[in-house]
């Protein structure tokens with residue numbers, strides 16, 4: 001989280017056996033509860049990153065702990081080729097609360113995005129005369145497998161790990177004209193995040209989203225929403241698409257779906273589900289432990305109306321950040337629900353993040369001049385105020 005502020009030479013001795021992919025601070029995290037995380041020296045951190053928007057109900061929520069411990073006593077892994085009771089319940093639940101009809105469970109966002117792309121290519125092969133191209137947006141983030149790095153529009157990735165997987169065409173978010181011009185007889189789908197999260201929290205406009213839906217209908221191609229970050233209550237609705245007047249043909253979920261337990265899914269409308277036996281699968285998919293996590297998290301989301309709570313808390317966070325702007329220069333406060341970002345009046349985001357960390361607050365800077373806030377959806381007003389106090393101190397000090 002303080003990537004730019006520390007160098008590989010400063011890697012803590014404790015992590016010397018880990019392959020270097022990121023520079024981590026030296027503190028070792030040992031436990032968490034709700035909005036807080038503790039290190040081995042019992043220092044407490046107010047967590048507004050939550051494992052990159054993963055712990056949707058906060059650290060170690062009792063409903064999730066109970067569900068996975070009791071499931072662990074029953075059955076941890078049956079077989080991906082056998083039904084289990086938790087998998088049936090999770091699939092029924094997700095399809096009953098969304099506009100989609102069928103679901104496939106995997107383990108990570110990148111994996112289910114790959115599945116969504118495979119399904120769209122299958123649709124293209126069978127229903128669209130072999131069309132295979134997928135239009136995605138510049139600055140988008142869809143994961144780190146080779147195909148998802150090719151699908152993503154992240155700056156610098158176009159030259160990394162070449163050759164790229166072909167078949168992705170990039171357009172600007174919110175440019176409907178460019179989208180229309182990019183559709184050819186090779187196109188089978190348009191894929192986007194309702195809010196570009198990793199890019200720095202940039203929402204699709206309602207006009208763009210409804211325009212894309214119309215364009216897809218007109219051309220007979222599919223609309224895929226990557227809701228890995230926006231799904232499961234994050235934007236103040238159970239799914240991000242509910243903020244718009246559209247329904248996707250395929251939707252992917254991950255991150256908050258297991259409340260911290262690694263699990264992901266892609267869902268599709270019946271008419272798109274064209275896989276034949278053996279074309280999609282995975283060793284760990286839909287195993288009972290992960291499915292118990294999904295059931296616990298989703299039931300809690302729905303029964304306690306957590307998305308609505310996230311909507312209210314998010315509005316209050318944005319109001320308070322705006323107020324802080326007068327003194328600190330924070331600007332362009334944006335986002336939906338508890339996927340919120342603000343721009344700094346300078347490019348010292350990494351220093352702000354490092355200062356906050358040293359003072360017991362976890363926030364992240366997706367860009368040098370942007371701070372992102374993705375707390376637990378159960379965050380309290382008092383915790384938001386505590387975060388703002390440390391932020392204010394950080395902004396004054398950096």
Ligand SMILES: Cc1ncc(COP(=O)(O)O)c(C=O)c1O
Nearest residue numbers: 108109110141142143193228229
């Ligand atoms: C929108 C989006 N899609 C896909 C991914 C990749 O998910 P995972 O890291 O679980 O593969 C992410 C992760 O940040 C994401 O934000």
